[in-house]
Amino acid sequence: MGQRPTTSPAPGTVIQDRLAGWVSDLTTLHELTERLARTGQLTESLDEVLRAGAALVGARRGLVVLEPADGLGPAHTVGLGLTRADLGSIETVPREATVYGRVLAGLPGAEGGSELLPTADPDAGEGRYGPPVDPRHREVASRLGYAASFALPLNPSAAGRLGVVVWFYDESAEPTERQRHLVGLYCQYAAEHLTQVLEVERARSRLTAFAEELLPSRLPRVAGVQLAARHRTSARGGGDWYDALPLPEGALGLAVGSVSGSGPSAVAAMGRLRASLRAYAVMEGEDPVAVLSDLELLLRVTEPARSATALFAFCEPALRRITLAGAGHTPPLLIGAGRTEFVETSLSAPLGMLSCWEAPCVEVEPAPGETVLLYTDGLLQRTGDAMDRAFARLHAAAASVPRSHREDPGAIADHVLKSVLADGLGEVPDDEDVVLLAARFE
Template identity: 35%
Template sequence: MREPVVPAEPGTAPDLVELARVVGRQRAEMDRLREQAATSAVVERAKGVVMALGGCSADTAGETLLQRAKAARRTLLEECWITLGELAPARSGEPSARPAEDTGDTTAGFPEADPPATPSPPDDVADALGRLARVLVRTDTPQELARCLLEHLGPDLDADSVMIYVRRTDGSLELLGHAGTGERLAARWSRVPPFGGVAVLEALDSGEPLWLEDFAGDSTRYLLIGDPPERWRSRAWLPLPGGEGPGICVGVLRGRSGPFTPRDRAHLRGAVRLCADRLRAFAAPSEPVAGPLPGSVRALFAALPVPAVLLTPLPGPSGGTEDFRIDAMTAQAADVLDGTGDDPAGRRLREVRPDLVDTPMWRGCLDTLAGGGTYESEPFAHQEVVDGVTEPATYSVRVTRSADALVVTWLRHASSDRQEQRLADLQRLGNLGWADWNLTTSEASWSSQVFAILGRDPADGPVRLVDLPGLAVPEDRSALSGAVDALIREGLPLDAPFRVRDARGVRHLRLAAEAVADLRGTPVEVHGFVQDLTARRRAELALVETERAIVTQHDVLQAERSLVARLQNALLPLPERVVDLAGLRVEVAYLPAQAGIHVGGDWFSAIELPDGDALFVVGDVAGHGVDAVATMAQLRFTAKGMVITGSSLTGALARLNTLLLHSRDSHGTATMVLARYRPAQRRLVWAQAGHTPPLLLRDGEVTYLRRPSGMLLGGAAGPHFEEAECLLEPGDRVLLYTDGLVERPPENIDVGLARLAAAVAAHPDDEAGSLGVLLETMLEDERRDDVCVLDIRVPKER
């Protein structure tokens, strides 16, 4: 037993009590921070495994773990341990690089100011916890969980028994589950009063594990469980982390003496964290027991002439209301709520009507229970059977609180009530109100909606029909007055728009009315309605403005496209037939994009140089419009000029890159292929700047030429360019093209290159016009980019 507590001297006890409270709060906060850090470390390790195996992002890995846990009905922590355990075979031969957990006894003394983050357990412990997580999902009772823990901890920690206690509201301990103790001993220790000298209570009070490793010393301080107590020479009591919900403590009892090693302590802490959610659910307050109702309550519900039900709230694991139990019900309520004719008294409301959970009535019950006052629902339709015939009825629900229960009643609306409700709904949905005028007595009657629409105080009363035009803005009074006069004098129907001005601004209204005449044909009454069309009118005006802006913008863009197209045609004339160039047959195709109205910066050049060689250029400037066309022209003519004056292909690319970087008139970046053909050797020398490689067709086999080094123009200062060469043979076919021929977002460009190779292999003809067939095959869908192609053929020898 503990030593008795000696009271402090007068004047000091309050200070010590307050100090103890502060220390207790600090310990609880330390425990919460440690457990958050430990749980976060496990989750992050599991996310890292999923990222490594699946090649995904951290957010995707976290979502994957959540979905797995939900599908397997596990907690997130259980799923994380299982994921880490799946790596056991790969790590079985590796030494653990993690430091052992410092788990010295911290049950005495003051807490540290900043608690250290709990380190991750060693790899073999993580693997063991992963295996435990797999079997925990099959435990449905505290007894099964205790047996599961003992089977898991027994071989590894020499555990002989497991006991799980929960502290109830009166401070006593209740044995929630046990394994390895025997039923007689468990019955003896099933309830423990809240007195001193109990190790479980001390662990719960401190919020820290209590390691009892010295039996001789511990037996003098605590009342030890056991018959005899020497049955277990060492034991550990570990409270659930977090401090939320009921206090729960897990005890692991061993027959052998000796300390728990740092590895053992890490293992036990991890196992308790893993079981925490399930233990809290098991220890939640049980469902209130339905006792016999007083006779007065039964008599009251038997005499009630309306559908009514008495509901008792049922708490869930988190403490909030999870469901309601039906304790009493009138016969009419059974028909409305259940519809089967059976008496559902004693059953759960969600069992009888699971569809009510997402309804306003359910939220109204929760609000009323929380002190929000009486709840009254909007009228709703309900199909009921009268004399064997199903007919619609209208009900509303009223929820009131009576002590700790709820009384729910259903009010059936009469036919007249339904008609009034429908009229009210019609006025609300149509934003209109009805009005009557008696032309003989000059009396008027308006619905409340008319006063709201006209912005008139109901205390001022309605106005006469002849005075109604005076409420309109001056510009509309004359037309409205003439229509009202024709209605009153000649009985002509009226349907006139008019505007009023109030605190909300100018509002667009509509008055529709017709007259009721006497036997002589003289109008004596007028019935009609006033409707607010402000929102519709504003939408119409906004639509007109939008259409006008669209037409204007379309005209501007069409003019720009026409200008750019003319400029492009002037700068990039297309040959109308196949061209013979340096002994080669060259065919050109240029197709502008169909998507949008902008033209782009694709271009080509195919010329014969002064020395008899041929120069071929295909390029693509980023962007569309006037700027792209201007940059295209600059690059096209500059490239030709540089090569004609003797510059090498790589030198020309380097100077063009400098031009784009330092010219204020340049437009972004560009890609390009420069190729020079020497007919005497049939040698094709080429260089590229970030462009797709040329395609070669030889003897029916398609290959892409290996690209030499070279990055796109305008991307960086001082890029490195290289040349490559290819000896052509009679019958060879070479394609230079821009990326619009092969790209189809969002697919990879390699897919487009493979598609082009297949299409060329399928159409190897060298007849004129075969390029058109190839383009039709490649460009089946709408073109989102320009397409430029140079089709170069080496004639076959005769």
């Protein structure tokens, strides 16, 4: 009895299978690009590109090097499944000896692709996909345990090269043609998204630099008092500020404030307000109410649609006496060995909120070794707590300052920051500015 002839699948079945595969691929790409679109920070976006690409090509580890061709930065190297030491080892390999290094160098014909590393056989000669493997590259690959890599450039359509992404295989392997196609489409979208995120990051950096330039470059030295300041501009560019300026007869003016709004206009308004307060403080600093009244009038005339909070303190270190007034601002905190308490300032409206602003002064006499901490409400708002709980957290942080830190206002400010905020003034951008100004009286 003869063998039955094998039958080929019906043409309709083949087409259905192909359509099902295409639909599956499109669904996968849609899900991955949607996830990438939800990322707004540069490092977060690079992490997502690495994870998504690794899933598409079947790799476990990888790295992305961001080096915009325009030379304006920022430069980033982010790893997936690689420690900082691993990344350092990879960076010791001459770039021209790696497929992704050749892409970064812009060498002719360097468009990415696969690279096998004959780590087990030093005499294997040429790799399957390129020139002989550099000895240093072979050594690093053997130590880290990868045997192949696949790299793709990040080239947006409307700009020059952004960088390159590479994934590492533990064994001699390469992505299939289907995987190459999918990850290629994904990287095209990723390059466009990263271009947008990069521009936002650059704008934030410029705004932060602008805001920092409007604040004191250094604090003055005044007999009888030690000063320290901590400041971080928000991701959107806010209007929180501080100042410390020496005044006649050994006096010292301290100020903190916050301008409503965000972005370049708020930063510019902050700079104008701070400069004006300095002038008023020199002329009539011994009367903080007069200083803030003048500031309120200026704000009402020049910035009618904007409000601001401010606190100005006229300090006489030789007498250990402070005269202060606040306009809708958070109360200072007095920190010492015998007490930790908020200064009871009178309730007052922010500047620009009423037709005429005025509030009484308050006098404070810190004991030797006590520190007065001025701050903006961004410190409280960054906690995410209700204001009463945020104030309680701030008080607890100040009360827990170790004895060894109490002689250094900078150490006090750092301890308060780390106790109140989970990451202190970490690099993760936030929507609130933070300002702390600490003055320790001897």
